[in-house]
Amino acid sequence: MPAFTPNRNYPYPVPADPVDVPGDLQRLAEAIDLDVAGLTSSIPLRPALRLRGTDAFLTSTDTAVVGDGTSLPLDIEDFNTGLNYTMQTHSFVGGPTTRSVRILDPGIYFVHGTVAYPRPTSGTNRVKLGIYLKAGQGLTIPAIRIARGENSLQPTASDGIRTLSASTVFSSAGTVGTGYYSVWFHSHLAAGGVDTYTVTERTLTIIRMNPTP
Amino acid sequence: MPQNTPRGYSYPLYTDAHDFPAQMQDFATDVDTDVQNQVNTLADALAQPAARVTASAAQVVAANTDVTLTWALEVTDNANLFTLVAPTIFTVNELGLYLISVSGEWSGNADSTTSACGFRIQSSAGGVRARHEIRRGINSVPDTMATEVHVNTLHEITVVGETISVIARHNLPVASQVTEREFTITKISVDN
Numbered sequence: 533m534p535a536f537t538p539n540r541n542y543p544y545p546v547p548a549d550p551v552d553v554p555g556d557l558q559r560l561a562e563a564i565d566l567d568v569a570g571l572t573s574s575i576p577l578r579p580a581l582r583l584r585g586t587d588a589f590l591t592s593t594d595t596a597v598v599g600d601g602t603s604l605p606l607d608i609e610d611f612n613t614g615l616n617y618t619m620q621t622h623s624f625v626g627g628p629t630t631r632s633v634r635i636l637d638p639g640i641y642f643v644h645g646t647v648a649y650p651r652p653t654s655g656t657n658r659v660k661l662g663i664y665l666k667a668g669q670g671l672t673i674p675a676i677r678i679a680r681g682e683n684s685l686q687p688t689a690s691d692g693i694r695t696l697s698a699s700t701v702f703s704s705a706g707t708v709g710t711g712y713y714s715v716w717f718h719s720h721l722a723a724g725g726v727d728t729y730t731v732t733e734r735t736l737t738i739i740r741m742n743p744t745p
Numbered sequence: 746m747p748q749n750t751p752r753g754y755s756y757p758l759y760t761d762a763h764d765f766p767a768q769m770q771d772f773a774t775d776v777d778t779d780v781q782n783q784v785n786t787l788a789d790a791l792a793q794p795a796a797r798v799t800a801s802a803a804q805v806v807a808a809n810t811d812v813t814l815t816w817a818l819e820v821t822d823n824a825n826l827f828t829l830v831a832p833t834i835f836t837v838n839e840l841g842l843y844l845i846s847v848s849g850e851w852s853g854n855a856d857s858t859t860s861a862c863g864f865r866i867q868s869s870a871g872g873v874r875a876r877h878e879i880r881r882g883i884n885s886v887p888d889t890m891a892t893e894v895h896v897n898t899l900h901e902i903t904v905v906g907e908t909i910s911v912i913a914r915h916n917l918p919v920a921s922q923v924t925e926r927e928f929t930i931t932k933i934s935v936d937n
Contacts, residue, residue, distance in 0.1 A: 535770070537777030544773040545766045553765055560769065564776055571784065578791055640795045640821060642844060642931055662893050679927060680848045681895030684881050698895045699846045701797045701929035703821040720890060741793045741931045742823060 534559070540567050580739040581615040583633060584608040590730050591717050600664055600677070601718025601726055603631045604647065604734045615738060620712060630675055632668055632714045633736060638706030640742040643667075643678070644699040645715035648733040651687035658686045658727055660720035663696040665736075667704075668712030675714060678702050686719075693732065703745040713738060747771070752779055794824030794839060795931035803852065803922040806913045814849070814864075814911040816928055826930060834869075834908040835928075840936040845874070846897040847911045849926030851881070853889040854917060862915035864896050869908040874900050891924070901936065 534543040534556070542563045545556045583606035591602035606619070616636040623629040635641065645665045652658075662682035668675035679700035687694055696717075704711035715736045719729040747755045747768070754775040757768045798816035806812045813833045826835045837843065851862045863878025875898035900909070911928055915921050 537773050539781035540777045542773045542777050544769040546770075547766045549766065551765065556765075556769055560773055564780075567780060571780070571787075576787060576791055640793075640823065640931070642795075660890050660892070663895075664893075677925065679846065679895065680850065680893035680925075682879055682893035684879055684892065697897075698848055699844075699897045700848065700927055701795050701821065701844075701846070701931050703797070724890070740791075741795050741933070743792060744823065745821075 540564075542567070577613040578740060579613055579615040579637070579639075580737070581612045581617060581633075582610040582735055582737040584610050584733065584735045586733050588730050588732055589734075591719070591728055593726050593728060600628065600666075601662070601716050603629065603666070603714045603716050604731065605631050606633065606715075606734065606736055610735075615740065617738075630666075630668060630712070630714055632675070632712035633738065635704055635711035635713065635738060636706065637740070638704060638743065638745045639740045640701060640703045640745060641713075642699065642701055642737075642739045642741050643713055644697065644735075644737040644739075645679070646695055646697045646733075646735045647715065647717045647731050648693050648695045649687070649717070649719075649729060649731045650693045651689065651691055652729060657722065658719040658729065659722045660684055660718075661686065661696065661729070662718050663698050664716040664718070665698050665700060666714045666716060667702050668714065670709035670712070673709075675712060701741065705745050749775075754779070790935070793932040794826060794837075795929070796822040796824070796826035796835060797927065797929045798822075798827050798835075799925075799927045801925050803924045804913075805920050805922050806915060807920050808918055809916055810914065812913045814847075814913050814923060814926060814928070816926075834910045835930050836906060836908050837902045837930070838905050839932060840902050840905065841932050842934040842936070843900050843902055843930055843932050844897065845900055845909060845930045846895070847926070847928045848893065848895040849913075850924045851879075851892040851894065851915065852922045852924055853891050854919070854921055858917065860915055860917040862892060862894060862917075862921065863913075864894050865912040865914070866896055866898055866900075867910050867912050868900065869910075870902075870904045873912075874898050874909075899933075903936070
């Protein structure tokens, strides 16, 4: 009876087997061929997802979580190489509406968000415009800030569309109540308080760096 | 004497004693080991080292002074990149390409001057790798609101044990402070 290699199960004859050089070579060649073909056709991809929102979106004055602004809707999937997710919109008493991407699988993720903001056509001059990436723990617990970025200057008539970005690494256990990611924009007035602002394109990119959280 | 292909697969020469079962076993085992190594390498490529550290306590940054930020909480660390014994650095022992990000909040100051505040990502093997600063307080509006700064970069680790840290600096005439902050690193590729 032939024996088999320990890892990939390739067959080879043992001394007690009848001599059959062509047959044994063919069986080994075909086993290797089949194995390598299978590996080549199933080279695992790194799970990665980018979601985008393009419609002009008016952020609200945030009275629930001071300073965090508004979570932004994302409705276009630019690419997805195997990340399992669902979209969630939720709010709760005392909390802001949160539009999240719920990542279903456990792992360590690189998260990157962008928000484009043009010069506003009206309104008081804002002195602080910022982006937050937030990670939530479910539908009833406020999400926490996991990354941030800001520009202190509102675009003027000489400026085009500016973009804010933030990125970070965050771990999700993949259990119930974990893996909710969202991107937020806020604009502040000189006198304090969050003002409304119309943003345009925003993105949220999530890439799994390790399947073990 | 049996010979080996460049990948280490053995094969007999005409002058070698005939021992087909043993020679087949040697060849099959060589291919088996090589293919399994490739499978392991592919699996390892999807399971990268990564770490996230944070802090929330205010750290004072003196005027016009480089201050290395300190980190208090090791939120995620699957490769011993951080230790609270050395709370200002990631220590990287695997060569390769890494995505590094830092963001944090500079406290507001009741000061009507315009100033700049920023972070620099610094490597022990080559100095500053990325930087970003924000101008705060405009048109004599007091910069009493917190200012959020973010920097990220793609960096090649070329020295085993290379350390990465974050420098905070501002140019207010008085001390300022950094509060909520996060510092992360993840490998994305092996080195060439």
